[in-house]
Amino acid sequence: MGRTIHACVLDQHIVIKGGNMSVVSNDLRNVAIIGHNDTGKTTLVEQMLFYANVISRAENVSSGKTVSDYTDEEISHKISIHASLASLGWEGKTLNIIDTPGTAGFIGETICGFRSCESAVMVVDARDGAQIETIKLWRHLDQRNKPRAVFINKMDRDRADYTQVLENLRETFKANFVPVVVPIGSGKEFKGIINLIEDKAYMVNEDGKESEAEIPSDMKDFEEQYHNDLVENAAEGADDLIEKYFDEGTLNSEDIRRGLREGMADNRVIPVFCGATEQGSGIISLLNFIRNNFPKPIGKFDWILNEDGSEAEFAITEEGPAAAVVFKTTIDQFSGKLSFLKVLRGTIKGDTELYNPHLNRKERSGKVYRLVGKKLIETDMLAAGDIGVIAKSNIASTNSTLVEGSDTKFQFKPLAFPQPIYSLAISADDKKSEVKMNESLHKVTEEDLTFLIKFNEETKENVVAGMGELHLNMILDKVREKQKVSIITKLPRVAYRETVTKKSGIAEYSHKKQSGGHGQYARVLIEIEPLERGAYYSFTNAIKGGVSQQGIHPRH
Numbered sequence: 077m078g079r080t081i082h083a084c085v086l087d088q089h090i091v092i093k094g095g096n097m098s099v100v101s102n103d104l105r106n107v108a109i110i111g112h113n114d115t116g117k118t119t120l121v122e123q124m125l126f127y128a129n130v131i132s133r134a135e136n137v138s139s140g141k142t143v144s145d146y147t148d149e150e151i152s153h154k155i156s157i158h159a160s161l162a163s164l165g166w167e168g169k170t171l172n173i174i175d176t177p178g179t180a181g182f183i184g185e186t187i188c189g190f191r192s193c194e195s196a197v198m199v200v201d202a203r204d205g206a207q208i209e210t211i212k213l214w215r216h217l218d219q220r221n222k223p224r225a226v227f228i229n230k231m232d233r234d235r236a237d238y239t240q241v242l243e244n245l246r247e248t249f250k251a252n253f254v255p256v257v258v259p260i261g262s263g264k265e266f267k268g269i270i271n272l273i274e275d276k277a278y279m280v281n282e283d284g285k286e287s288e289a290e291i292p293s294d295m296k297d298f299e300e301q302y303h304n305d306l307v308e309n310a311a312e313g314a315d316d317l318i319e320k321y322f323d324e325g326t327l328n329s330e331d332i333r334r335g336l337r338e339g340m341a342d343n344r345v346i347p348v349f350c351g352a353t354e355q356g357s358g359i360i361s362l363l364n365f366i367r368n369n370f371p372k373p374i375g376k377f378d379w380i381l382n383e384d385g386s387e388a389e390f391a392i393t394e395e396g397p398a399a400a401v402v403f404k405t406t407i408d409q410f411s412g413k414l415s416f417l418k419v420l421r422g423t424i425k426g427d428t429e430l431y432n433p434h435l436n437r438k439e440r441s442g443k444v445y446r447l448v449g450k451k452l453i454e455t456d457m458l459a460a461g462d463i464g465v466i467a468k469s470n471i472a473s474t475n476s477t478l479v480e481g482s483d484t485k486f487q488f489k490p491l492a493f494p495q496p497i498y499s500l501a502i503s504a505d506d507k508k509s510e511v512k513m514n515e516s517l518h519k520v521t522e523e524d525l526t527f528l529i530k531f532n533e534e535t536k537e538n539v540v541a542g543m544g545e546l547h548l549n550m551i552l553d554k555v556r557e558k559q560k561v562s563i564i565t566k567l568p569r570v571a572y573r574e575t576v577t578k579k580s581g582i583a584e585y586s587h588k589k590q591s592g593g594h595g596q597y598a599r600v601l602i603e604i605e606p607l608e609r610g611a612y613y614s615f616t617n618a619i620k621g622g623v624s625q626q627g628i629h630p631r632h
């Protein structure tokens with residue numbers, strides 16, 4: 077208590093000194109907020125921070141002032157482009173919430189978010205149900221076996237339909253969706269929500285926050301039916317709960333929570349929430365459920381690669397020397413590099429000496445921070461399971477393993493990013509601009525592993541590749557603006573290739589040039605024949621008469 081908090085500004089990042097939000101492992105929950113673009117993820121995170129008193133008002137995305145969409149390009153495009161992290165306290169627990177982009181072009185950032193979170197909330201629009209990115213992201217969650225919940229948002233919009241979206245989700249994903257929160261009305265008639273575990277309604281007041289309210293009398297039957305479904309599903313979460321349910325015909329709130337917690341942990345149950353994030357509705361029930369029921373990091377598994385290349389499970393634990401993986405890197409002009417860490421063993425403190433087994437190099441970590449959007453909050457330590465940031469590290473890049481002590485040989489399994497699917501040939505006005513452009517773009521490749529730049533030897537073009545037109549344009553615009561260079565883009569040329577399938581006859585060409593000086597004369601005979609498949613090419617110089625025969629051998 078009694079700590080003074082000083083703030084100073086480092087470029088766009090604000091550093092809060094003496095923040096000290098040190099948290100023990102058991103009190104952590106790491107949650108990725110994911111979903112199709114425009115479903116209200118950023119607004120949901122903003123409201124969570126508002127309810128947790130981290131911010132004094134919830135901003136609208138269009139104002140450009142939300143906590144998670146803080147970079148210039150996010151503000152100007154009004155969409156999330158980067159995964160951003162915000163820590164908040166909720167009734168004695170710390171929730172690390174990662175807001176992710178919902179546009180296919182920025183899937184790399186969303187994958188970074190998955191790496192560090194044990195669970196996810198999938199936000200869907202109450203009119204649209206499962207959309208293309210919902211389906212793709214669901215597949216990513218399945219591949220990683222991540223527990224998840226669904227939040228049906230924008231219940232206040234015309235044509236919002238909770239039951240239809242629920243049906244659509246069940247049909248699309250063939251999973252056991254279990255409503256925990258149901259709406260009171262919809263569209264213009266939307267009034268609030270009913271929390272079926274707590275048996276309470278929540279309605280939003282004048283001050284923009286929800287508080288408990290009576291369940292409307294005409295909703296009692298509706299509520300009872302959903303409540304019974306909830307109890308049945310919770311009972312299936314654990315054997316002793318089934319017995320209790322058969323004996324007593326119902327379960328109390330604590331039993332329901334335990335049943336759902338256990339069902340959710342191995343994906344037998346997908347709890348369903350709803351609300352209207354822009355109005356601040358449905359937020360408390362979601363925060364309570366995350367706090368009480370979402371999985372803790374301790375005891376969950378990550379993967380390592382041993383020196384011999386074999387893979388093994390790695391249980392997240394408080395015991396032992398510190399070990400962490402870097403899941404994201406950002407670089408900005410002034411504050412330099414920030415490395416986002418997930419601590420998987422032990423504790424990282426401000427003075428911890430970290431070793432990167434891949435580089436075989438050591439470095440003191442310097443200060444460690446938690447994040448709230450662009451605010452870096454200095455903290456004494458990051459415990460196992462926690463997520464935070466170190467600044468200006470020379471040994472950390474995305475996917476690096478950092479450990480205490482230099483006898484560690486394993487590395488955490490790197491994140492698998494999708495291959496780029498779209499490319500453009502780029503050039504700048506002059507040599508100097510070209511150098512600047514290339515330098516900046518190479519820096520981007522450190523931050524964004526779905527972005528590549530390479531010089532194509534065959535077509536003599538500089539080619540950038542990424543996840544789509546929007547992704548590349550966003551990167552190029554940033555470089556244009558920061559470096560004041562004009563970058564010209566065009567479709568890349570494709571080197572023409574043909575496979576030789578049979579022996580040609582001898583082709584002949586005579587070269588004669590007599591325009592001043594010594595005359596030039598040459599007669600060229602050439603014959604082409606196929607090599608075996610995959611042998612690339614071989615050129616045999618077969619000049620006869622005084623000059624020895626030479627062979628030019630394949631380059632690859």
Ligand SMILES: Nc1nc2c(ncn2[C@@H]2O[C@H](COP(=O)(O)OP(=O)(O)O)[C@@H](O)[C@H]2O)c(=O)[nH]1
Pocket residue numbers: 111112113114115116117118119120136137138154155156178229230231232233351352353354355
């Ligand atoms: N009507 C309505 N609009 C919302 C709600 N939540 C968010 N929005 C709006 O939907 C748009 C997208 O919101 P945003 O949070 O950026 O979505 P994201 O792309 O999923 O992060 C913004 O214009 C929000 O103001 C809601 O509950 N109701």
Ligand SMILES: [Mg+2]
Pocket residue numbers: 117118119155156175176177178
């Ligand atoms: Mg967003």
